[in-house]
Amino acid sequence: xxxxxxxxxKRFQQEWIFxxxxxxxxxxxxxxxxxxxxxxxxxxxxxxTGAMPVTEGEIDYTNQGKSIGIDQWxxxxxxxxxxxxxxxxxxxxxxxxxxxxxKKPIVGIEVKEIPAMLWLEKQSHKFISDYxxxxxxxxxxxxxxxxxxxxxxxxxxxxxxxxxxxAWYRSLIGNYSxxxxxxxxxxxxxxxxxxxxxxSLQINIMDYKQV
Numbered sequence: 001x002x003x004x005x006x007x008x009x010k011r012f013q014q015e016w017i018f019x020x021x022x023x024x025x026x027x028x029x030x031x032x033x034x035x036x037x038x039x040x041x042x043x044x045x046x047x048x049t050g051a052m053p054v055t056e057g058e059i060d061y062t063n064q065g066k067s068i069g070i071d072q073w074x075x076x077x078x079x080x081x082x083x084x085x086x087x088x089x090x091x092x093x094x095x096x097x098x099x100x101x102x103k104k105p106i107v108g109i110e111v112k113e114i115p116a117m118l119w120l121e122k123q124s125h126k127f128i129s130d131y132x133x134x135x136x137x138x139x140x141x142x143x144x145x146x147x148x149x150x151x152x153x154x155x156x157x158x159x160x161x162x163x164x165x166x167a168w169y170r171s172l173i174g175n176y177s178x179x180x181x182x183x184x185x186x187x188x189x190x191x192x193x194x195x196x197x198x199x200s201l202q203i204n205i206m207d208y209k210q211v
Contacts, residue, residue, distance in 0.1 A: 001151070002025065002026050003024075003025040003059070003060070004023075004058075004059075004060045005021055005022060005025075005058075005059055007020055007021075008020070008022075008044075008047065008058070009056040010040065010043055010047060010054060016209075017039075017040040017043050018039075018043075018044070018209060019056070019210065021044070021057070021203065021208050023201060023203060025200075025201065027150065027179070027181055029182075029200035029201060030197045030199055030200050031182065031199075031201045031203070032183075032185075032186070032199055032202045033183065033184065033185040033186075033203045033205065034202065035205030036205075036206060037187070039209070041185040042081070042083075044185070044203075045155050045183070047059065049073065049077060049079060049153060050070050063076075076150045077151035077153055078145070078147040078151075079154075080137075080140040080141045080143065080152075080155070080157060081140070081156065082137065082140075082155070082156055082159040082160065083155075086136060090127065091128070092115050093115065099143055099147075103149075104147070105146055105148065106145075106146055106148050107148075109146055118139060118142045120135060120139070133160040134161055138161070141157060145172045145176045146176070149180065150180060152181070154182065155186075156188075157186065166191075169191075170190075174194065
């Protein structure tokens with residue numbers, strides 16, 4: 001499954017966030033989106049997931065050359081971001097059960113194994129609202145990587161993670177990215193300069209600002 005971005009631009013009222021982004025992303029690519037804080041990295045990710053309409057240009061997902069309608073995009077990606085909301089009234093097993101009613105876990109992983117893989121087995125009886133920000137971020141990342149998807153979108157994946165948590169995230173890239181397209185939005189090289197993941201394409205949002 002491939003992704004083609006053509007002359008992509010986004011404007012809020014009279015202000016252009018970026019214009020003219022062109023990219024061809026192939027299945028299995030590791031893509032990094034960089035840029036100053038507030039430059040539009042998260043906005044680009046929201047356009048690519050269909051969460052926000054484009055102002056100009058086109059986004060085309062194709063499977064074996066056949067274009068996929070925007071109403072079907074969600075079936076092919078998973079997503080993690082600090083601003084992603086979790087259902088905090090659930091315990092972790094309840095959250096996992098709910099999530100995997102709509103998506104399938106990746107081959108080789110059973111849902112009951114996931115709490116231990118998130119380092120949360122001993123806390124799984126607690127409500128999500130009682131978890132720390134780092135624990136919640138591990139859940140978001142785990143849902144993104146342990147869900148069957150062609151594309152994994154990651155916005156500031158290291159947010160709220162301590163040193164051990166960041167190493168754990170980097171291990172996810174090494175162990176669960178084979179054959180999948182990973183797109184990381186970040187200014188922190190520790191989140192995308194990873195030995196097991198060779199960068200296929202780097203998009204600097206600053207290159208697409210109006211002068």
